[in-house]
Amino acid sequence: MRWGWQLIRLWSLLVYGFMFLPVAVVVLLSFNASQFGSFPMTGFSFRWFVELWNNDAIMRAFRTSIVLGLLTAVISTTLGVLASLALVRYKVPGANAISTLLIAPILVPEVVLAVALLLFLNFLGLHKSFTLLLFGHVIFTLPFVILVVQARLVSIRRDVEEAAMSLGASPVQTFFQVTLPLMLPAVLAGALFAFTISFDDITGTLFWKPGGVETVPTQIFAMLRNSISPEINALGTVMIVMTVGLPLIGAAIARQLARKSGT
Amino acid sequence: MSVEAREARQPWILLAPAISAVTLLLLVPLIFIVVYSFWLRTATGADQVGFYLDNWQEALTDRFYRDILFSTLRIAAITTIVCALMGYPAAYFIARSRGNKVILLLLLMLPFWISYIIRTMSWINILGVSGALNTLLMSVGIIGEPLNMLYNETTVILGLVHFLLPFMVLNVFVSLDGIDTNLEDAANSLGATKWQSFIQVTLPLSLPGLAAGGLLCFVLGAGTYITPLVLGGPRDAMFANLVFEAIITQLNWPLGSALSLMLLVVLGALVMIYNRYLGMAQLMKGLG
Numbered sequence: 001m002r003w004g005w006q007l008i009r010l011w012s013l014l015v016y017g018f019m020f021l022p023v024a025v026v027v028l029l030s031f032n033a034s035q036f037g038s039f040p041m042t043g044f045s046f047r048w049f050v051e052l053w054n055n056d057a058i059m060r061a062f063r064t065s066i067v068l069g070l071l072t073a074v075i076s077t078t079l080g081v082l083a084s085l086a087l088v089r090y091k092v093p094g095a096n097a098i099s100t101l102l103i104a105p106i107l108v109p110e111v112v113l114a115v116a117l118l119l120f121l122n123f124l125g126l127h128k129s130f131t132l133l134l135f136g137h138v139i140f141t142l143p144f145v146i147l148v149v150q151a152r153l154v155s156i157r158r159d160v161e162e163a164a165m166s167l168g169a170s171p172v173q174t175f176f177q178v179t180l181p182l183m184l185p186a187v188l189a190g191a192l193f194a195f196t197i198s199f200d201d202i203t204g205t206l207f208w209k210p211g212g213v214e215t216v217p218t219q220i221f222a223m224l225r226n227s228i229s230p231e232i233n234a235l236g237t238v239m240i241v242m243t244v245g246l247p248l249i250g251a252a253i254a255r256q257l258a259r260k261s262g263t
Numbered sequence: 264m265s266v267e268a269r270e271a272r273q274p275w276i277l278l279a280p281a282i283s284a285v286t287l288l289l290l291v292p293l294i295f296i297v298v299y300s301f302w303l304r305t306a307t308g309a310d311q312v313g314f315y316l317d318n319w320q321e322a323l324t325d326r327f328y329r330d331i332l333f334s335t336l337r338i339a340a341i342t343t344i345v346c347a348l349m350g351y352p353a354a355y356f357i358a359r360s361r362g363n364k365v366i367l368l369l370l371l372m373l374p375f376w377i378s379y380i381i382r383t384m385s386w387i388n389i390l391g392v393s394g395a396l397n398t399l400l401m402s403v404g405i406i407g408e409p410l411n412m413l414y415n416e417t418t419v420i421l422g423l424v425h426f427l428l429p430f431m432v433l434n435v436f437v438s439l440d441g442i443d444t445n446l447e448d449a450a451n452s453l454g455a456t457k458w459q460s461f462i463q464v465t466l467p468l469s470l471p472g473l474a475a476g477g478l479l480c481f482v483l484g485a486g487t488y489i490t491p492l493v494l495g496g497p498r499d500a501m502f503a504n505l506v507f508e509a510i511i512t513q514l515n516w517p518l519g520s521a522l523s524l525m526l527l528v529v530l531g532a533l534v535m536i537y538n539r540y541l542g543m544a545q546l547m548k549g550l551g
Contacts, residue, residue: 019429039393039395110486112486116293228388240378
């Protein structure tokens, strides 16, 4: 039966190849000197990254995406951490129903969520704007933050807090000096998740964004209408480095913090 | 106020912001579009408030919408099956590998973190007229003219599989990893062949993970409109594209409400059936 395992191995190798090949081609083509964003490779060049840097529309989209992602991460993580604390630390009547309610935004297809939010806030007089975009991003990142933070929070032992209190710390002191440092990896993981999801979103963003405002994904989408320009490949490479690099750095920091706090 | 009463109020204070956010930004808007779908968009562009069945009649009886709904479900089903066929063996390989499982899993999850739009458009680099595949085939001399491989239903499915495969692998891995390998050893020692013990022991035990991955692939696949716009031709619109058209292009918001509710009901029914038989816990395991 050894060949059976070899077959599975070969198949898995092909699956890995399938997942990585297109991404690798994007990175490869972004260094292509040719003026078309396609094969053949005519030489190695950084010119598309320079063009990217000098492209106002793209740089504006980058700034919008980063501001939006950071605000989303801050709001969503705050709401998510508070709710997770309540769900993990207290006996709340109807906790199951509340959990289901809080993760509902990922159970509803994003298109439907986008339509409902857009039309309702429009009805209330809040038209397409950055605020609407922010509301939208907060609501669909919130479930992910709650799931990630809750999963980590369960592992923090209650007796450490009780020890602090019995030694005379007030509940507020206990929270800031004991609970929060222990929770920090969970909080950072939640924030990182929210930022990455917000930074990557296009499905809802295309519904909510006001005219003239572009995030990086919608900017790429708009540029695709013509044809693939080499700049898109360069932008893709930057995005890949950011979206892969950030979580890796985040995970490393989280592990470092976790090691320091001894959990 | 007594200490007990304060203690009992605390969790509600912590929960209040999140619950109000979900209520105001999701639940009330959903109820609102139910009401809105019975209004009427008049020729002048104003909404006629009232109880009109016109949008629903159009959404439910127009053959155009029905055909696209069915083709959307077909595309999502094919995508899910392909994801299962590709993802299950890969997840099995990772779960049973003697190497570093975490690294192997992280590696396969890496594309999951890479921008969806970039991953979708990356297939144009591979399959486009001057893409990698055509360049390769022409330089080898198999073809003289570049082939038109892009912008059809197959490339839409390809893009969706590339987007959704990590969800499948992760869910199957989580359930395979939780199976006690002693069970397989026991089956083997009782005379089952490796294949028999896989079919009769491991596969049934991993079905909840397969179902969770399948549900995610299906629901996410059926709700997309970006992939058909980037990798599909003009005739490969999916149901969410109709919603986008109605809301953003035609500005017929009441009709758009009815169409999005149709999508919600069809996909929601699947989630309900899943929840009835398997429960949400399995779905959350893969995310936590």
